[in-house]
Amino acid sequence: MPKYADLILTIINQSNLHLTAEDIYLQLKAQNSKVALATVYNNLKSLCEEKKITKLILPDQPDRYDRIARHDHLICRHCNAVSDLFLDDISDQLQAQLPIQISGYDLKIHYTCPKCSSKGLR
Amino acid sequence: MPKYADLILTIINQSNLHLTAEDIYLQLKAQNSKVALATVYNNLKSLCEEKKITKLILPDQPDRYDRIARHDHLICRHCNAVSDLFLDDISDQLQAQLPIQISGYDLKIHYTCPKCSSKGLR
DNA sequence: CTAAATGCAAACTATTTGCAACGAT
């Protein structure tokens, strides 16, 4: 039986959603029947420390976990829904403006998602 | 006596630090002697909703509160220390790559702060 | 007099920890 760390990594890498610890827990339970939520949290924490996944921290909601491949995020300014975005890497451009060595960046773009937009929110 | 909302807004606008609710609470107590931490939280929440301040959410530490004027942040990849950064506004550049209307962005640049750097961390 | 602002304690949520039990080498 594979360790949970591997199962969890696979779930995150195969998903294009942004799963919370709870989502992952439920998904594991559906497959595997017997996991503790704490085990999911512990494994997620280890995976982050090993830089095999990243934590996506968003306002007013539990943390989400994401694959490591560089990409940006669109965040709805009203409901905080998240989606992925693959823009040009601007590391070089940023680096050119800075006297220190940068190791990466995190770009969240705010907008109004279609759902909120259709409710008249701007 | 001014309302706490105003006092808090002033504290945040006058500080170039990134204060936590607790920091603000302590600062108010020092000036004013009698506030409840919950009142600080309630006011911070309202101020965010009114978009008079923004919440700065960082990994593994309490939320911090920041003035609204657009700027970016440098985050130490090791100790998560934050500092301000005033880079060129890239809204137009981002907008040009996107089919939807954006309303702003949040850019965090990761690096190794001097303190961590001097400890040999890279 | 009424509505908004405050204080306090309790509630809540997300996450972490301590520790005993388990399972694979």
Place this chain on the structure above:
DNA sequence: ATCGTTGCAAATAGTTTGCATTTAG
């Protein structure tokens, strides 16, 4: 037999809420 992995319950941290009280207009 040992060491890393897991489950469970309890602890923790940060934040929010309910409600009675105070304050301001």
